[in-house]
Amino acid sequence: MLRIRWLWLLLFLVPACAPKAPPAVSVEQAATEALEAPALERKAHLANLGVLHWHQDGRRGDGVKIAVLDSGFRDYRKFLGKGLPKSVKTRSFRADRNLEARDSQHGILCAEVLHALAPDAEILLVNWEPDSPQAFLDAVRWATEQGAKVLSCSLIMPSWSDGEGGGEVHRGLAPLLKDALFFASAGNTAQRHWCGLYAPDDSGWHRWRDEEANNTLTPWGKERVAVEFYGPTHSVFELSIHERASGEVIGRSILQVDATKQVGRAVVRFEPDPGATYQVNVRCVDAPVTKMEAFHLVVLGGSLEHTTSRGSIPFPGDGADVQAVGAVDAEGRRIYYSSCGPNSRLPKPDFVATVPFPSLCRERPFTGTSAAAPQAAGLAALHWSNRPTWTPYQVTRALREAALDLGPRGHDHEMGYGLIGLPR
Template identity: 25%
Template sequence: MLYLTGSVTAGSLPQPTNHSPEDTTIATNIDEHKTQGDILVRSNGIRETFGVAGKGIKVGVIANGAQSINISQKTGELSAVHVLSEGTGDEGTAMLEIIHDIAPDAELYFYAYGSSSDTFKTAVTTLVNAGCNVICDDLYFFRQPFLQDGDVADYIRSVLKANPRLIYVTVAGNFAPLHYQGPWKTGLSYGKNQTLQDFAGGACAVNITLLPDERVIATLQWDDPWGNSFTDYDLILTDPRTGAVLATSNFTQNGTTDPFEHLVYDPSGPNSEKVSLQIVRNGQTATPNILELFIRGVDAKGVDNAFMKDPTDSIFGHAAVEDVVTVGSVEPVPPFTISPDSSHGPVTIRYPVSTKRWKPDICAPTNVNVSGAGNFPNPFPGTSAAAPHVAGVIAQLWSAFPDVSRDELKQVIYQSADDLGAPGWDEIYGYGLLNAERSYRLLFDKNKPAYNTSEAILKS
């Protein structure tokens, strides 16, 4: 993803972008691509019955880009948006369309995340300074720790602490199909003073069939302290027929570096290709570690090994922050089963104290309608489509009950969700499928005394 540079000064925010009413060359198709999630999470009911549409709430979106936002606006899918940094691509455009479908009176902002965790923090800061009450992103950083909080998680936590009227919504991630987590287990010898990880029952390799348009992106971390790793691992990709090494990641861990290896391999030929991925441990093998491995760029059907398809504990980064609303995705038809790619919890944290965090928090639909502006996929897949539904409903509810605290609003959303999976919270669905109508009624019942008092004053 690319980042388009630009500066924004306080007090001089760009005006909302909108289309000219005189443009007669483009036909409107208002509501043609409205997300079906609006009905599934019951946000349409409270908007149509009670007029709850997000008025007075500012919602900020952070994604790769919103390059084709003008097309979405000209076809009636979006109204005005403050574009503070345009970026590249149109995932942001699609996310904004979903929020607008649900909370059309909310004031929308967009800032592209940029190319690093530092530019992402700039995006968050800019949206907070613009007065956003809700921020929604669809980002994850594989250079951040999996098994402890990194600087991004710490930053989001500090922003929430400093801004009690802000709710932060993010994705659980789409990493359930190709994830492994397990203890170090000594396997076959690989070379001098080198040993392979035994993933399961003597299997020391992940066997992958690569299609011509696929690539292997593998990221390995383990539970040494970030910045102070004292156990040295490598990633090796080989040809299983000849043993030839195709790609490696062999950073040195010497007590001053991160527990991190990252391998990328692009096949060069026009045909499918079989490859094997191994974890190599250099030096002693006595000290145990928890290893966590993600593979991307490959269809899960091309991976033979069941141990590499464990969705448990595949949430990480700022999605693991306790006060963040972390969203999984369900299919948009009953019985609303979890999407095959939606990451599961709980989250294992090893430093500074070993603990578990109970994520995800809630679910919303995926594979929903968007305009497809900028040739963006329609229907919109992944947890990136689910999260803006939650952001839109939060905007609705906070506009209707502006005096409700952040914590109370979040708890009501969780408490009123349609329970899916195991009773109560579970590591797959969180508290279940978002239900805006039930949330509204629960908030209304809790705030009845205030309404009754107002009515008594008016009648006296």
């Protein structure tokens, strides 16, 4: 009888002592958590920038206009009031006047970053005719005439410059920015760029390394590939692309010199065949080069075998009147693709920002130096809203003073003046 009582007691106690299984998570709860995660990640990101403290104090970008110069605004109306302000001002300098012509939301993501940092600032969206420097300058002029104090551009146009901050387009840009600040992505071209002195072999073909006159180009996929040659050259160069297996010439371009007579440019664009690789070749086709000439070469839409990260910041970020912003990871390390200086005697890049940036407009976060530039631009807008009488120089100085020095002491060619942030 005693044994039976003990058994009943054990049966009564064991369920109470056994560990409880975790409650089942419903589909609705899982979906809610998935939606909340990006918002929480963004809140943490903004806190790291020092932005949340400013927002709590009521400093949210009021009274400042920010222009986003980009080509990707497809379906931007869907995001008004949902990642973007409830209203934005727009203008297109394309020939067809279509702001949404390109099937991309790249510019929307840039605007989302700006709105997250400076939610009370007014946002302007503007695009321009592809490969038209004059249309680009018209877009910048329109933005500044609308009162934009901050401009953010995360597109690169490598051959619009000599790679050292010079050339006709930079000359046209500088006077438009006397009362504004222009922030540009430093570019994701550190491993797609070559820069150095022309070193011909006996046949005049440039040697990329040792005796190698071929630079293998591997397309990333089906997207169109562009190979751009540019530099402060006075000689006539030929850029040619060959299919590696057959040797077939895919494209050829002779250097064109801009109105300054100082900047040369040659571009080849082509549609790659599936699985094919190509060779990039450069040679001087006029009289023998009488002095040491340097040039840059960048591939858009593919990778190069022989590269140099040094001096890889493209237009517009290489200019003296532009703030170039590179990308670092959460540990403060330069991301391998983030372009580096020096492009000239100018201290480039200017700053770095942490990526990726959590997006509420799509499932995956926004990354690359494209996500870095609008973060710096957003901080500039907050400074200007807080100090409306400040000059562009004073805003830039405030950004430099608050930046966290990550590399060698002072400015360096990977981290610039440091990681952006607001004074705490």
